[in-house]
Amino acid sequence: MLMGSNSTKTFLRTGVLATFAWGSLLFTAAAQQKDAEPATRAANERFKSSLPPVSDSDFEDARRGLVAVIPDGIIAGPNQRPAWNMKAYDFEQQEEPPATVNPSLWRQARLNAIHGLFKVTDRVYQTRYDLSYMTIVEGDTGLILIDPMLTAETSKASLDLYYRNRPRTPVVAVIYTHSHADHYGGVKGVVNEQDVTAGKIKIFAPDHFMDFAVSENVIAGNAMSRRAWYMYGAVLPPGPRGQVDAGLGKALSAGSFTLIPPTDLITEDTQKLTVDGVDIEFLLTPGTEAPAEMVMYFPQFRLFDAAEIATHNMHNIYTLRGAEVRDARIWSHYLAVVRERWADKSDVMIAQHHWPTWGSNKISSLLAKQRDLYKYIHDQTVRLFNEGYTPTEISEVLKLPPSLSEEWMLRGYYGSLSHNSKGVYQRYLGWYDANPAHLSPLPPVQEATKRVEYMGGPAAAVRRARDDFAAGNYRWVASVMNDVVFAEPTNKEARELAADALEQLGYQAENATWRNAYLTGALELRSGIPKVPVTSTLSPDAMKGISLDLLFDFLGVRLNARKAEGKKMMLNWNFTDVGEKMVLNLENSTLTHTNGRLSEKADAGFVLTRSTLDQILLKQKSFPDAIKAGEVQVEGDPRKLGELISMLDEFTPGFPIIEPKSSSQ
Secondary structure, eight states, X not given: OOSOHHHHHHHHOOSOOXXXXXXXXXXXXXXXXXXXXHHHHHXXXXXXXXXXXXXXXXXXHHHTTEEEOOTTXXXXXXXXXXXXXXXXXXXXXXXXXXXXXXXXXXXXXXXXXXXXXXXXXTTEEEEEOSSSOEXXXXXXXXXXXXXXXXXXXXXXXXXXXXXXXXXXXXXXXXXXXXXXXXXXXXXXXXXXXXXXXXXXXXXXXXXXXXXXXXXXXXXXXXXXXXXXXXXXXXXXXXXXTSBOOOSSXXXXXXXXXXXXXXXXXXXXXXXXXXXXXXXXXXXXXXXXXXXXXXEEXXXXXXXXEOTTSSOSSOOOSSOTTOOOOOOHHHHHHHHHHHHHHHGGGOSEEEOSSSOOEESHHHXXXXXXXHHHHHHHHHHHXXXXXXXXXXXXXXXXXXXXXXXXXXXXXXXXXXXXXXXXXXXXXXXXXOSOOSOGGGTSOOOHXXXXXXXXXXXXXXXXXXXXHHHHHHTTOHHHHHHHHHHHHHHOTTOHHHHHHHHHHHHHHHHHOSSHHHHHHHHHHHHHHHHOSOOXXXXXXXXXXXXXXXXXXXXXXXXXXXXXXXXXXXXXXXXXXXXXXXXXXXXXXXXXXXXXXXXXXXXXXXXXXXXXXXXXXXXHHTTSSOHHHHHHTTSSEEEXXXXXXXXXXXXXXXXXXXXXSSSOGGGGO
């Protein structure tokens, strides 16, 4: 046999699974959630008094053009769990914020709860039933769909809602504005891939779309997936003491993730096309909110689509789930470009999140404010670190000027001034703040143990922390109790007090992702890491887009250096359908590969098609079965592959975050 069944399973789980618990999942620990403490109630009242003047204009704009809604707001999913459930957010209908939610975040959550099919202007509609929204443009003979949401179920239900209220004309084109999954994952809910292949439907995307669409969640996918649970509150129940919003939208849908590669790439910086009688001016904006992104102007409708570079909040320069830090300077530059080019020519501006903005003056003002927001964060962070300030110091002293801080559309519901400034610092200077005492600190458990020892032991630390908790010093309590938990993971008093402190911080947070992170940490301290179903973004569609280079690089990421120490191996791979050859080499506890040739010194070789490898990786067939069926020819010693597989780690997204790893393994 080539390998045993256990090795086969390990090979199939290559780790290129970007698994997310999309959508909020009810969890049995919900009953343990506590009420707002007096200090939190007072903090939220003070925060409320500091907010900009109350205005109904955003609510008027968010409701403007409503055509119809899905009656109960529920969209069925691929299993028993709904793909989307707006009914779970009925509690947000009350105007007055509960004490357990920051009043500014409550306002944003209520805005993001306005859902349905909306008419933006003649021949342009939007549907709001996912984290991102789908735009529907009526062409001369059919529909042009912009960003078909995250999952097939929400995009299909949205198009069905449109068809119930507008003529049923075919989809003739799809546009992906950028390479994030919530802007293309639902494509198979609205178009048939056979029609795309046959040339009946075109799919447009920015240059390098596929490179970034499939790569971001591969190399670091497992860690990003786990961190996304915290960022989006994926395991929190919706409610005043749980998940209320994601800032950029309500939540993540829980359906089927799909992908159809684009047929046409926008490769020029500026490019004009006519699609089904609709004139579109494209502008590439790489390095802004996504590494591959573009915005569009529709001159016939006097409409500008900002994709995701200008929404009704501060966006992320650094995202809490983890990703390459974005370039705030370039982002600001492109906002200046689009304002100069299209603001005066536009009667309405849409984005693929949030509600539209009507009127040239309002559009120009929004773009100018967003332009200055990202440039201010960039310039002032750079100024401060050039004066010797560290990331933590910068995040504490940096404040927006009143002209920016008093704008609702710049509030930190998704990004925050604090973690965005740290992102700018990281982009230029990395993690090290130049203080040699921070150059090689002790590992978390050892450092926590020594700190707690200096405090007089766990009992003394907990006792003192209770006094600070009563005084409302929740940031300090969370930090100190984190030390105790890492030094003594089974200390129930410390875990509960840490959870209580994180919970109060969550109740006070204006930023939705901070709230979700705090409350998820509290949940896991009280009840452990939840066992939740996950949806893999490694669908057959996504697998097609992953290059062999990336797949083999990821094998290297999974190699356990300790297990590979002293081992040497060389394997040939010949993919007959795509004409690619590779030599995989193990040496010095490192896995490398060379393209374009085979080696005469290889210990074993495998001749197969790329499609066969894809099926194996997707668990549609096993390697031994593929050999028996004649789909894989083996040369040399087949046991070598099994030996290599035994050295590969298997990633799962349930690793500890809020407590030491050793306590949960």
